[in-house]
Amino acid sequence: MKTLQKTLFLASFLLIFACSSDDSSSKDEERPTISIDYANGFPQGCEELQRGETNTFRARVTDNEALASYSLDPHHNFDHHTHDDQIGDCELLPLKSSVNPWIFMENYTIEGGVQEYEIAIEITIPEDIDTGDYHCAYSITDETGWQSRTSIDIKIVE
Amino acid sequence: MLLSICYGMYAFAQEPLKIRGKVMDSLSMTPLAGVTIIGKYDYAVSNEMGEFSLQIKNSEMVEVSHIGYASTQVQLSGKDTTTWNILLRPSNTELDEVTVRGKTEQREAQETATVSVEIDEEFLHANRENSLMQTLRKIPGVSTMTIGSGQSKPTIRGLGFNRVSVVQNGIKHEAQQWGSDHGLEIDQYGLEDIRIIKGPASLMYGSDAIAGVVDILPPKVPEINSFSGEVNLLGETNNDLLALSAGIQSRKEKWYYRARLTYRDYADFKVPTERINYENYIFELYENNLRNTAGQEANGSFSIGFIGENFKSETFVSNVNAKNGFFANAHGLEVRLSRIDYDASSRDVDLPFHKVNHFKVTHNTTAYLGDHTFQFDLGFQNNQREEQSEPVPHGYMPTPPDSRERIFTKNTYTANVRDMYKTMGGHTLSLGVNSEFQNNNIGGWGFLIPAYDRFTGGVYVFDHFEWNENLHLKGGLRYDLGWLRTKNHYDWFQSPVDNADGSTSNIYLQRASDTSLNFGSFSGSLGLSYIHGNTTYKINAGKSFRMPLAHELASDGVNYHMYRYERGNINLNPEASYQMDVEVSHVASGYSVGISPFVNFFDNYIYLNPTSDYKETLQIYEYTQAKIFRVGGEVHLGVDVTSNLHMTGSTEYVFSRQNSGPKEGFTIPFSPPLIGMVSANYSMGDFSFFKDLHLNADLRIAATQSEIVPPEEVTQGYQVINLSGMGKINLFKNGNPALFRIKLNNIFNTEYYDHTSFYRLIDVPESGRNLSVSITLNL
Known part of the structure; x- marks a missing residue:
């Protein structure tokens, strides 16, 4: 039985020390960044956009390794369900229910695994949609699967 | 029959x-x-x-x-x-220091080759927290995923959800354990004996027992001509909890019965911070209340048993009903504003919340027939879960008509039979069949998992060979088969879809299809235990498996709670896990020491992988399989410093690494950090009108967890101290003494984060200082 005891002790120590053999391969542990906080960033917090007008929605994105995809989802905030993450609060219009809200949901990919990119999406806001409080949500992913988001409170006016 | x-x-x-x-x-x-x-x-x-x-x-x-x-x-x-x-064993000694000869459960645990821990009523009483799994968290290697103050689910050595089987009275407990905001749905009062198996146990417990088992054993049969009862009252300051549980049991000669009622009501829990800072959002908290995390729970159970000449039989009926609110500002990942005045009362439960009801009937019969012991376990469970949240339009989905986001109605039928047969020459053979049929129905405006029917069945043979009194060999083989049939599901609203000819049409998108899948898998284990004087040695190697679940195979929709798009993969294989465990424990007069390392490989571990793609402007999370390597273990030490002062220390650690797939090189989700626990227990004996007084101090130290995988964040280490005192008081002359306990958790009101907590994702710290007072009156 002595041999058995020794073997078991040895096995247990081997297992414990096996933990320390971390080869720490270089993993991507950084999220991409997204910002509209620069001169061309669009829209800015509390900005008023006109129906029928064509704008280029711009945001700057970066990543330590490789950017992958982004999405843009401006949606109505008539029910005040959320607010933005920009500095300063916008005055919201009274609550109301939607009749024909603007729905825009698009996903895009960034080719070439670049580390810096400027999102630029040209959109014409339809003439027949409900005016009022809207919420403009951008998201960005890198190739590893990290995501960052930002959102801006805006108004669509006649 | x-x-x-x-x-x-x-x-x-x-x-x-x-x-x-x-x-x-x-x-x-x-x-x-x-x-x-x-x-x-x-x-x-x-x-x-x-x-x-x-x-x-x-x-x-x-x-x-x-x-x-x-x-x-x-x-x-x-x-x-x-x-x-x-x-x-003396009743005040530590749990782990158990050495009992004669075939008691403790001795059985020693003879088992798997690493297991026995937990008795005394431990449960001394350590009771807000939910069963929080109570069991003191066991090295066991941790919890908590959801607010009243709910939690088990993780064993870093694996949880459907990888840990919870078994009560021989029947696998089936709720919505795959969901990260789901609790256990078991009344933690009235439990006497729990066995925790750390390591793969598919052989005896079937699919899902791939990481371990929390086996809640039936309570002991009351003594002949006895009647006893107890009333337990509990109050807590952090979430203003009031709880009452009362149980009675009685036996004439052959018939016996037990009954219990439990009611708990708690307010929002308090965190040691005034604001929650999540992504770029700041939520100011009113009086440190984590708004809308209040809840109620009402449970009832009844059982009736009969002891015959050569058999015993008991039928349990229980119902657990709970309503729990979720943090209002960000349930999961989505940031929400609301017109609901959450701060009007800290006790009310507004949207979002969930309601669960778990009804269970189980029947156990043990029959002794010569050298054979037959065990029959039958069970029926009905699990109803409603997730309600404020109706908010998303994309093409208009504002839903009501707050019923997801409804699950699940029925589970279980039948197990086992024959234990003692043969000549020291063999005890167990032959058994397990079978389970599940029927899951869905409702509500949100779609996450399809309706399905599922059957699993397994046959096993297990041999316990007693070479001599101290050397035991155990091994067995099992084959399981299962089928799963998912049902069609279409959106209730239309979405525009681009056609090949350039036109668009509005259609009801199909989220799940009628699909039938079959699975089969072998599992087995071989191990030995050797008891040499005060030292027990165990070694065990085994293969366990887990059948993929409906949501892993067939999800296809927006998880509004988590604000992401979840997609299943119909080509997933059953998970296969290979594990080797070793345990050496030594108990001597004055001290005990133990070490239990393990090494584990998964061929195809299933997890929800955040991809870099979008669908409907939400990030797609897809169920993926990868090879996993894990290694870790627990070390514990107990010392009698003086005859009155007993100290224990333990550490637990798991290292995990994905060796293939899109997250190669990363750890697996929800990896617990390195944890150390030190506790000192001082027996004061009798002190004025208190009897058998014990004081206890616990220090829990967690290291920083920097092993993360998207979308997790690094969680800083922490140290938390809990104090408690317990003892007996003679409240009534000639009556049984009342047991009391006073406990102060997180005495310094430390702001800390638990890496495996549900609210970690949204940067919500763990609950602050809490004083709890409990008293148990025995009739």
Whole structure:
């Protein structure tokens, strides 16, 4: 039985020390960044956009390794369900229910695994949609699967 | 039919046999005089030499009890002519320091090759927290995923959800355990005996027991002509909790029954911070209340049992009903504003919340037929879960008509049969069949998992070979098969879809299809245990498996709670896990020490992988399989510093690495950090009108967890100190003393984060300082 005891002790120590053999391969542990906080960033917090007008929605994105995809989802905030993450609060219009809200949901990919990119999406806001409080949500992913988001409170006016 | 088998066995009843035995103290090995041994027809009291003789018929369970010692039940058989040695352990010794001879549960645990821990009523009473799994978190290697203050689910060595089986009275507990915001749905009062198996246990417990088992054993049968009851009252300051649980049990001779009612009501829990800072959002908290995390729970259970000549049988009926609110500002990942005045009251539960009801009927019959012991377990469970949240439009989905986001109605039927057969030459063979049928229905405006029917069945053979008294070999093989049939599901609203010719049409998108899948898998294990004096050695190697679940195979929709798009993969294979465990434990007078390392490989571990793609402007999370390597273990040490002061220390650690797939090189989700626990227990004896007074201080230290995988964040380490005192008071003359406990958790109101907590994702710290007072009156 002595041999058995020794073997078991040895096995247990081997297992414990096996933990320390971390080869720490270089993993991507950084999220991409997204910002509209620069001169061309669009829209800015509390900005008023006109129906029928064509704008280029711009945001700057970066990543330590490789950017992958982004999405843009401006949606109505008539029910005040959320607010933005920009500095300063916008005055919201009274609550109301939607009749024909603007729905825009698009996903895009960034080719070439670049580390810096400027999102630029040209959109014409339809003439027949409900005016009022809207919420403009951008998201960005890198190739590893990290995501960052930002959102801006805006108004669509006649 | 069952009854006819049972009554049939009356015929086999034999003449009374006289057996002899000796009772000793498990630590000092000194004989114990005056110990009561109660059989079904006879009772005995041990003499000065600890010896007794007792008349039994064939084989029966006897109750052995003595003042200052934990009562135990021992299976005695008249067939053996040897003297039975029964070791009783002093009732105030540590859990892990158990050495009992005679086939008690503790001895069985020692002889098992798998790494398991026995938890008794005393431990549960001394350590009771807000939910069962939070109570069990003190066991090295066991941790929890908590959801607010009232709910939690088990993780064993870093694996949780459907990788840990929770078994109650022999029946696998089936709720919505795949969901990260789901609790256990078991009343933690009235439980007496829990066995935790750390490591793969598919062999005996089937699919899902791939990381371990929390096996809640049936309570002990009450003594003949007894009636007892208890009332437990609990109050807590952090979430203003009030809880009441009352239970009674009684037995005439052959019939016995038990009943219990539990009610808990708690307010929002308080966190040691005034604001929650999540991504770029800041939520100001009103009076440190994590708004809308209040809840209620009402549970009831009843059981009736019968002890026959050669069999015993018990039927349990229980119902657990709970309503829990979720943090209002960000349930999961989405940031929400609301017109609901959450701060008006800290006790009300507004949207979002969930309501659960778990109804369960189980029946257990054990029949002793010669060398065979038959076990029949039958179960029916109905699990109803409603997730309600404020209706908010998203994309093409208009504002939903009501707050019923997701409704699950799940029925589970279980039948298990086992025959344990003692053969000549030291073999105990177990042959068994497990089967389970599940029917899951869905409702509500949100879609996450499809409706499905699922069947799993398994056959196993298991041999326990007693080479000699101290060397035990255990091994077995099992085959399981299963099928899953998912049902069609279409959106209730239309979405525009681009056609090939450039036009667009509005259609009801299909989220799930009628699909039938079949699975089959072998599992097995081989191990030995060797008891050498005060040292126990165990080694075990095994393969376990887990069948993919409906949501892993067939999800296809927006998870509004988590604000992401979840997609299943119909091509997933059953998970296969290979694990080797070793345990060495040594118990001597004055100290105990133990080490239990393991190494584990998964061929195809299933997890929800955040991809870099979008669907409907939400990030797609897809169920993926990868090879996993894990290694870790636990070390514990207990020392009697003086005769009154006992100190224990333990550490637990798991290292995980994905060796293939899109997250190669990363750890697996929800990896617990390195944890250390130190506790000091001081027995004060009797102090003024308090009796048997104990003071306890616990320090829990967690290291920083920097092993993360998207979308997790690094969680800083922490240190938390809890203090408690417990003892007995004679409230009434001539009555049983009342047990009381005062506990102060997180005494410094430390702001810390638990890496495996549900609210970690949204940067919500763990609850702040909490004073709890509990009193248990015994009738």
